[in-house]
Amino acid sequence: MTKENYYNSEADFLYNYDPTIFDRPSTSVDIVIFTVFHETLQVLLVQRANYPFKNQWALVGGFIDLDNDETLEDTAKRKLEEKTGVKTSYLEQCFTIGNKNRDPRGWSVTTVYFALLPHHNIKLTPGKGAINIKWSSIMKNKVIESLAFDHSEILRQAIERLRNKVLYTSLPAYLMPEKFTLGDLQKVYEIILDHTLETKSFRRRIAKADILEETTEMRQDSKRPAKLYRLKNDIDTYFFLRTIEGAI
Amino acid sequence: MTKENYYNSEADFLYNYDPTIFDRPSTSVDIVIFTVFHETLQVLLVQRANYPFKNQWALVGGFIDLDNDETLEDTAKRKLEEKTGVKTSYLEQCFTIGNKNRDPRGWSVTTVYFALLPHHNIKLTPGKGAINIKWSSIMKNKVIESLAFDHSEILRQAIERLRNKVLYTSLPAYLMPEKFTLGDLQKVYEIILDHTLETKSFRRRIAKADILEETTEMRQDSKRPAKLYRLKNDIDTYFFLRTIEGAI
DNA sequence: GGAATAGTGTCTGTAAGACAATATAGA
DNA sequence: TCTATATTGTCTTACAGACACTATTCC
Numbered sequence: 285m286t287k288e289n290y291y292n293s294e295a296d297f298l299y300n301y302d303p304t305i306f307d308r309p310s311t312s313v314d315i316v317i318f319t320v321f322h323e324t325l326q327v328l329l330v331q332r333a334n335y336p337f338k339n340q341w342a343l344v345g346g347f348i349d350l351d352n353d354e355t356l357e358d359t360a361k362r363k364l365e366e367k368t369g370v371k372t373s374y375l376e377q378c379f380t381i382g383n384k385n386r387d388p389r390g391w392s393v394t395t396v397y398f399a400l401l402p403h404h405n406i407k408l409t410p411g412k413g414a415i416n417i418k419w420s421s422i423m424k425n426k427v428i429e430s431l432a433f434d435h436s437e438i439l440r441q442a443i444e445r446l447r448n449k450v451l452y453t454s455l456p457a458y459l460m461p462e463k464f465t466l467g468d469l470q471k472v473y474e475i476i477l478d479h480t481l482e483t484k485s486f487r488r489r490i491a492k493a494d495i496l497e498e499t500t501e502m503r504q505d506s507k508r509p510a511k512l513y514r515l516k517n518d519i520d521t522y523f524f525l526r527t528i529e530g531a532i
Numbered sequence: 533m534t535k536e537n538y539y540n541s542e543a544d545f546l547y548n549y550d551p552t553i554f555d556r557p558s559t560s561v562d563i564v565i566f567t568v569f570h571e572t573l574q575v576l577l578v579q580r581a582n583y584p585f586k587n588q589w590a591l592v593g594g595f596i597d598l599d600n601d602e603t604l605e606d607t608a609k610r611k612l613e614e615k616t617g618v619k620t621s622y623l624e625q626c627f628t629i630g631n632k633n634r635d636p637r638g639w640s641v642t643t644v645y646f647a648l649l650p651h652h653n654i655k656l657t658p659g660k661g662a663i664n665i666k667w668s669s670i671m672k673n674k675v676i677e678s679l680a681f682d683h684s685e686i687l688r689q690a691i692e693r694l695r696n697k698v699l700y701t702s703l704p705a706y707l708m709p710e711k712f713t714l715g716d717l718q719k720v721y722e723i724i725l726d727h728t729l730e731t732k733s734f735r736r737r738i739a740k741a742d743i744l745e746e747t748t749e750m751r752q753d754s755k756r757p758a759k760l761y762r763l764k765n766d767i768d769t770y771f772f773l774r775t776i777e778g779a780i
Numbered sequence: 781g782g783a784a785t786a787g788t789g790t791c792t793g794t795a796a797g798a799c800a801a802t803a804t805a806g807a
Numbered sequence: 808t809c810t811a812t813a814t815t816g817t818c819t820t821a822c823a824g825a826c827a828c829t830a831t832t833c834c
Contacts, residue, residue: 308556309596311630311641335539348630350555350639356630380628380643382559382596382604391598393559393641395628467786484788485823492822507785508831526774526795530824715813732815733796740795755812756804777821778797 309382309391313359314345316398316442317368320459320472324421327439328367329429331416336388337432343439360397366411374400374458378442386434398442400458450476451531454493454522457515463499465510466490479531493522557630557639561607562593564646564690568707568720572669575687576615577677579664584636585680591687608645614659622648622706626690634682646690648706698724699779702741702770705763711747713758714738727779741770
């Protein structure tokens with residue numbers, strides 16, 4: 285019979301509860317922050333100031349602030365804002381990895397989020413725990429840097445999730461600046477999917493989704509001007525009933 | 533300058549690492565174990581032997597065994613086997629909930645999995661921490677029991693995820709006994725989706741997925757006998773390119 | 781007019797929805 | 808035969824793919 289059985293009530297139990305932190309795994313949050321520029325999908329990396337993996341590049345992440353974070357998502361948002369200044373963005377929980385070996389300090393669990401940011405108006409600041417911060421381009425599901433912990437694998441899985449979801453959602457809209465053309469948006473789909481798309485099909489889909497509104501403005505780079513659109517207010521991510529087949 | 537900066541190497545840092553310097557949230561795994569019988573989607577519940585929420589019903593779950601579990605999924609599998617005797621089943625990580633309030637003992641993180649089991653050949657045993665165990669039928673995304681912690685909300689979200697995925701995958705195949713008819717399989721789809729399906733469309737989809745093989749046997753309940761099928765060996769979940777629209 | 785990019789028309793193919801038609805058992 | 812369930816036929820509809828065609832700019 286354990287000591288636990290002697291408590292008379294929930295209140296009694298809680299009063300005497302001793303959180304023995306020694307048998308708990310380390311718990312953290314990592315955020316794969318994506319943006320698109322220079323015709324490439326980019327991910328935000330920080331250079332670690334401290335051990336372990338001191339000086340190595342890593343995904344943005346950190347520990348829960350048990351006093352100030354109300355939820356796991358708060359931790360993710362706090363870290364995102366600390367590094368980019370961005371308060372709101374598309375943020376989605378991706379998956380959680382927990383095992384004995386991913387951290388040399390022992391059993392460790394990390395919940396991975398991914399964020400999609402327009403590239404404009406972002407001021408990167410290394411912030412706490414980092415000596416450097418930068419965007420790194422993703423080529424063949426990788427960055428050229430050798431990442432700390434299992435972050436290369438986390439990145440690979442996050443990219444896979446993003447790609448997969450782009451095949452049947454309007455997610456890339458969250459990567460666009462305030463005003464953009466349909467050509468711009470198609471280009472972003474193509475960059476993420478690493479595949480060209482049929483213009484006609486693409487425009488049909490976007491029209492169906494009904495997530496954009498025309499502006500009166502046009503943009504002209506060189507030849508025929510293109511109409512500028514903006515994302516409608518308070519629009520949810522649109523889920524198409526069919527996936528883009530041509531990009532698989 | 534923190535003490536950390538005095539370490540000379542990764543090895544030096546790790547040798548001196550004290551796992552208590554950061555406060556850690558409690559970390560657990562919960563498993564929403566689904567099956568289908570009596571024309572109803574069912575979920576496995578255990579009655580808690582200990583505080584908090586002593587005597588209340590809850591989802592199957594537990595803490596990570598830092599010495600014996602290699603991964604988070606190991607924890608889920610261990611708990612699944614402890615309660616059902618089932619060693620292998622469809623098991624998918626669903627999401628992770630972490631916040632200050634879900635556990636009266638304080639900051640707590642739980643990673644939720646869902647499992648799909650055929651109903652046959654399962655021996656329920658309460659096991660450690662439970663005084664009772666049973667299947668409970670899901671009606672309107674709920675069970676009638678008032679569940680411990682935030683388990684009602686976890687259940688609701690897990691059901692939503694399952695429903696959504698059934699619209700474009702062959703997941704219900706994992707709920708079937710060894711041999712079953714196409715009518716049986718359609719019925720399971722319909723129970724989960726809470727919607728009747730068009731037989732012709734359903735059969736076309738299943739044929740396309742190519743996940744079943746005919747047996748030579750037929751089953752006759754009363755009227756015309758139906759052909760018995762079994763799931764092909766080593767078949768992955770099939771992802772359809774279109775969702776079932778009639779059930780939305 | 782020619783080149784380049786923006787944007788449309790339209791035909792084909794695939795698979796879902798709807799529902800009628802046929803098949804095979806017991807009573 | 809009639810009834811119930813299993814199974815198939817087939818017409819319609821929605822939307823993706825393919826690609827030709829038109830529109831608007833600069834040179």
